Amino acid sequence: MKKILAILLAAGGVFSATASAQMLTGAGSTWVYPLVAKWSAAYQSKTGIQVNYQSIGSGGGIAQIKAGTVAFGASDMPLKPEDLRAAGLIQFPTAVAGAVMSYNLPGISSGQLILSGPVVADIYLAKITKWNDPAIAKLNPDLNLPDMNITVVHRSDGSGTTFTFTDYLSKVSPEWKEKVGENTSVAWPTGVGGKGSEGVASYVQRIEGAIGYVEYAYVLETHGSYARMINRDGNVVSPSLQGFQDASAHVDWTKAQDFYVILPYQPGPDTWPIAGCTWQILRKNATQAENEEVMKFFLWGFEQGQDMARSISFGPLPPSTVEAIRAYWKSELGYGI
């Protein structure tokens, strides 16, 4: 199936190359799709260069860039530096986004409930099964928590949101790390799986006593509920773009090889703990002209596309990170912009 897709894409690439030289093709993550789509529309009207991005999923994106059928691939999970080396690839982050815990509890409205990482991990491990469990009550002394079963909801499809969420749980709960671990899809110890953000959100909305993790952008759009979280510094925070960006700002990207840093559970007083990132992947042996076109597009997005990113709840990368990316391009490829 993927091979067929590769052939189709390759055929498409050849066709488009003859049709117009001013075309960039990319493929991968569905999470970053709204952002790339927004940037590419604006970029085309400004420069005439068309960016054609296919949201076929991170796995597909990695396969396509390895096969050389696209100019850039996008993945929600960073490749390990040794894997990048072996395949002759480089990667850099695109933007920051966050996941929130959405819940359905009669009498308790959005933002009232406070949760901590270890409690969420225990809920997803089925160790906490009632809403009036002492561990939840301790965090919410002012709330009248019902004696109700917790229905755990997770994503059924492989997704970057799941990677961000399970990576967060692995960092806050040794037991989660040992029993389940982190990936774009995992062997869930309990709960029901909804397909896509809309699947999870609709289960949470409908099932009383349900809890699920959803992209922040989706919760904003659908006016879903979210819990406040206790972050690494021990502060209670509400989800916000600033909180997502803080997660990225507190990372010393210059020390991370190939930007292999995963954003959940970063320090900072206002940092949102469940923040995630998408990576763009380039081939080292692609032509310099092609890679430069891709770099120009993303640099334009980093610098000119910040408001566009914010308008769809993606946190732009801080200037220090953008500088680190430019330095990385130069050192890895031998050229840069």
Next chain:
Amino acid sequence: MNDSGPAARTETQSALAGQRAAPGSRRFSGDAFFHAAAVLAAILASVTLFATVIAIAYDSWPSIQTFGVWRFLKSSEWNPVTQTFGAFPFIVGTLVSSAIAMILAVPISFGTAVFITEIAPFWIKRPVAGAIELLAGIPSIVYGLWGLLVFAPVFSEIEPWINRSIGNIPGIGLLFRGPPMGIGMLTAGIILAIMVLPYISSIMRDVFLVVPSSLRESAYAMGCTTWEVAWHIMLPYTRTAVTGGIFLGLGRALGETMAVTFVIGNSNMMSPSLLMPSATIPSVLANEFTEATTKLYLSSLIYLGLILIAITLVVRFLAVLLIRRLARGEGASA
């Protein structure tokens, strides 16, 4: 009667061929062209099928090597983190959800077919038949969303009642206990039943219509009720075609992807209760294929596809076997 059919056809064919060869070469060359085109079409269809199976088997090879056949079939661990994969829960989910669909759809299809052919007044036959056939034209994603957004909320109101009544019966009650979520194996089975119903019922209706009216009328004249005519006259007369229709519906239920993915709850854990979430082979493929980043993961998903093809082949084989047996039975009783 069955034996005379093909023989008679061959005779007519050879007679026609004799006639055609005579008038001239022009007509003959057209026939040769049609002959070649038909052969080519048949070859193309079967080669495509074989090529697909070979490609799927080739791509699933890494997984077959790692997990073997028997171990993969009986293992219920599906863990992308540790890269351990097993197909058991999905095979069970596929078979059980399809079984529920057939248990619900076959009697209802029989009922509608009998209603349309025997009971309904003339003016209502066409609208009812048309409405049922329309069901077949609805895209499966629509069934999925309808199931998730409309049917599941209603069903979650009914589930507490199921819990209290059927759930308390010893033995069978185990199948009907669980939190009222509105989604799960039973919901998937019900949605599948609605989806396969038009296939089975239109085939039943079509073959019921060709039951000779002399048979039906003599039965009615002997004082048979509609039920007796349907059960003892029409069904035995058409059982080969009816079985074929049922297996056609079953094949569709086994492979259904989108609608099931939305309503089955997608859980790898197995539960005796039909009200609990489950997963099928197609639903796992739909969920995990796009983000399967490692070779073994991807190949295990393709391996699942191979197993689905095998299941479909087994079902098809059973259908052929059953139809042959029924046909032989018909011959004996006649």
